Amino acid sequence: MFRRKEEGRDIVHRWEGNPLIRMGDLGFRCADIRSAGAAYYNGKTVLLITVQHLSGHQSIHLAHVDEKGRFFVEKAPFIGPNGDSRNDNPHESEGDMDARITYMDGKYYIMYMACGDHGFRIGLASTVDFVNLEYHGLISEPDTKGGALFSEKFNGRYARLERPKSGNSIWISYSDDLVYWGGNEVILSPRRGFWDSARIGTGAPPIKLHNCWLIIYYGVKSTSSGPLFRLGAAMFDLKDPTKLIGRANIPILSPREDYERIGDQNNIVFCTGASVQNENELQIFYNAAESCVCVGSTTIHEIIDTCVYSKEEF
Amino acid sequence: MTTKQITGEDLLKRFEGNPIIVIEDVPFRANTVFNGTPIVTEDGIYLLLRVEGQQGFSVFALARSKDGLKFTIDKEPVMMPAKEGPFARYESLGIEDPRATFIDGVCYIMYTAVGPRGGSRIALAKTSDYANYERIALVSEPGNKDGVLFPRKINGLYARLDRPIGRETGSIWISYSPDLLNWGKSEVVMTPRYGFWDEYRIGASVPPIETEEGWLEIYHGVKMTSSGPIYRVGIVLLDLDDPSKVIRRGSSPILSPRAKYERVGDVPNVCFACGAVVDKDENIKVYYGAADTSICVASSTMKEILSDQI
Numbered sequence: 193m194f195r196r197k198e199e200g201r202d203i204v205h206r207w208e209g210n211p212l213i214r215m216g217d218l219g220f221r222c223a224d225i226r227s228a229g230a231a232y233y234n235g236k237t238v239l240l241i242t243v244q245h246l247s248g249h250q251s252i253h254l255a256h257v258d259e260k261g262r263f264f265v266e267k268a269p270f271i272g273p274n275g276d277s278r279n280d281n282p283h284e285s286e287g288d289m290d291a292r293i294t295y296m297d298g299k300y301y302i303m304y305m306a307c308g309d310h311g312f313r314i315g316l317a318s319t320v321d322f323v324n325l326e327y328h329g330l331i332s333e334p335d336t337k338g339g340a341l342f343s344e345k346f347n348g349r350y351a352r353l354e355r356p357k358s359g360n361s362i363w364i365s366y367s368d369d370l371v372y373w374g375g376n377e378v379i380l381s382p383r384r385g386f387w388d389s390a391r392i393g394t395g396a397p398p399i400k401l402h403n404c405w406l407i408i409y410y411g412v413k414s415t416s417s418g419p420l421f422r423l424g425a426a427m428f429d430l431k432d433p434t435k436l437i438g439r440a441n442i443p444i445l446s447p448r449e450d451y452e453r454i455g456d457q458n459n460i461v462f463c464t465g466a467s468v469q470n471e472n473e474l475q476i477f478y479n480a481a482e483s484c485v486c487v488g489s490t491t492i493h494e495i496i497d498t499c500v501y502s503k504e505e506f
Numbered sequence: 507m508t509t510k511q512i513t514g515e516d517l518l519k520r521f522e523g524n525p526i527i528v529i530e531d532v533p534f535r536a537n538t539v540f541n542g543t544p545i546v547t548e549d550g551i552y553l554l555l556r557v558e559g560q561q562g563f564s565v566f567a568l569a570r571s572k573d574g575l576k577f578t579i580d581k582e583p584v585m586m587p588a589k590e591g592p593f594a595r596y597e598s599l600g601i602e603d604p605r606a607t608f609i610d611g612v613c614y615i616m617y618t619a620v621g622p623r624g625g626s627r628i629a630l631a632k633t634s635d636y637a638n639y640e641r642i643a644l645v646s647e648p649g650n651k652d653g654v655l656f657p658r659k660i661n662g663l664y665a666r667l668d669r670p671i672g673r674e675t676g677s678i679w680i681s682y683s684p685d686l687l688n689w690g691k692s693e694v695v696m697t698p699r700y701g702f703w704d705e706y707r708i709g710a711s712v713p714p715i716e717t718e719e720g721w722l723e724i725y726h727g728v729k730m731t732s733s734g735p736i737y738r739v740g741i742v743l744l745d746l747d748d749p750s751k752v753i754r755r756g757s758s759p760i761l762s763p764r765a766k767y768e769r770v771g772d773v774p775n776v777c778f779a780c781g782a783v784v785d786k787d788e789n790i791k792v793y794y795g796a797a798d799t800s801i802c803v804a805s806s807t808m809k810e811i812l813s814d815q816i
Binding site: 311312332336357359368374378 | 592625627644645648649650670671679681684687690
């Protein structure tokens with residue numbers, strides 16, 4: 193599926209056939225496409241993409257892949273307005289977005305962002321078959337997003353990444369039961385002067401490698417014509433995910449192609465799903481310019497090297 | 507205590523001897539003293555005070571009294587921002603606005619930890635002698651403050667009111683916990699009211715007081731003016747079994763800045779309560795910070811408060 197197209201000096205290489213899913217592929221009207229969470233189910237990629245409807249509301253839709261590698265996006269929302277009656281909930285009145293999927297103990301956990309009258313919060317749902325969905329409720333304080341569950345427990349406790357608005361940093365918190373959360377710690381912050389100087393946030397759910405938890409995150413630089421969203425990478429200790437081992441000084445993917453530069457919001461690459469394929473390939477699903485879903489890949493070796501040795505790069 | 511009418515018709519009557527604590531009463535050099543929470547002890551009424559140091563970071567001092575009016579302050583601060591350990595990175599810029607709640611005989615203090623990363627968070631400590639404080643945990647996400655603990659479990663869970671910012675609006679929320687460490691099931695309780703005195707921002711002030719009719723919450727409401735905010739004190743009754751439900755909310759404030767000590771100070775036009783004491787005759791004394799520069803007290807009766815507008 194992937195043929196590499198070298199573009200600039202990005203660590204992540206774009207698929208030649210990008211974009212993977214355009215608005216025109218949807219078979220129903222919408223305003224834009226905002227993100228894609230990814231999972232493997234029955235040996236195939238399943239995506240949960242965020243669609244903004246023409247009304248302005250957002251919902252999360254299931255996308256299946258066919259034999260030719262094309263994605264079919266379901267019209268009925270999987271999570272969000274018109275998906276079920278929860279739309280009456282004032283905490284989700286504007287819809288749901290940015291699904292991040294984690295497979296754990298035989299279940300696919302989906303953390304998403306619920307947007308309502310009083311702010312945005314992390315919601316949790318789970319499924320075993322991508323047909324039936326179980327809701328676990330809203331699990332954060334308001335104006336916290338970027339929820340992504342770790343696929344393993346730490347000292348018997350669940351852990352999640354989160355991105356509270358205050359401070360624009362990535363945090364971690366823990367829970368015994370997925371309902372009550374505590375032990376919040378900040379683990380990664382914006383860096384003055386860098387490409388991720390204005391704010392950072394959760395990208396894909398944490399990826400367990402042999403020597404670390406790999407976190408793909410997004411970083412924003414503010415320019416006079418608006419934010420510039422890029423993707424970065426950082427490594428955390430396998431046993432203590434608050435402990436930073438390495439952080440790339442350079443982005444791993446920056447908007448360069450037209451489909452990344454031109455859209456409802458220009459100059460955005462934003463990732464909510466990634467996975468390891470064939471042991472050494474890291475596949476990243478990303479949203480470009482809030483208008484389409486794209487895919488790129490790199491090697492684990494390359495990304496770890498970048499985290500460890502990019503200090504000398506400029 | 508003797509009260510005096512200043513101007514207007516505030517429900518809470520100011521103590522004639524206000525302000526009861528000013529910076530000159532603090533035995534160490536500091537900038538201001540304000541926002542103290544009362545603790546009823548066997549030896550009298552103590553106040554855990556927020557003292558703002560000259561560098562701008564706040565610490566806590568202990569004031570002791572027999573009568574709740576005439577206080578003597580301990581020679582040294584009783585709690586300073588943590589210099590090491592897990593709290594250090596979250597409160598290096600100060601500890602603020604303590605609120606004391608007794609649960610099953612244990613005196614808990616919820617306070618605001620202020621740090622460089624993400625601003626303020628709610629923290630929890632406890633004390634047995636009021637001079638030494640043991641930190642328990644940081645209990646909120648960043649960007650949250652004004653945490654007040656309910657004095658008992660509700661439906662088997664600890665509960666707190668807090669003040670996160672959602673959609674750029676400061677509202678009063680509730681969260682629950684099985685163990686005081688892990689918190690969840692957060693819900694909005696009430697929001698600012700457009701056009702009212704509390705239209706800009708609201709937050710919990712006094713730890714909830716249990717009455718037959720419901721939980722009495724004395725909160726702060728802010729109106730924004732062209733010359734800055736006006737902080738007033740308001741009241742609301744919350745359902746005893748489900749305190750996320752508002753039973754009745756006062757339409758008017760029960761205390762507004764009018765006296766000179768409330769109008770003039772580092773932050774003018776502020777009345778900010780951090781605790782109250784209800785005696786056996788159902789008289790209530792509300793302790794509040796005035797203009798972020800002194801500690802004052804005003805009183806009423808529970809009957810009057812509950813029958814006033816709510």
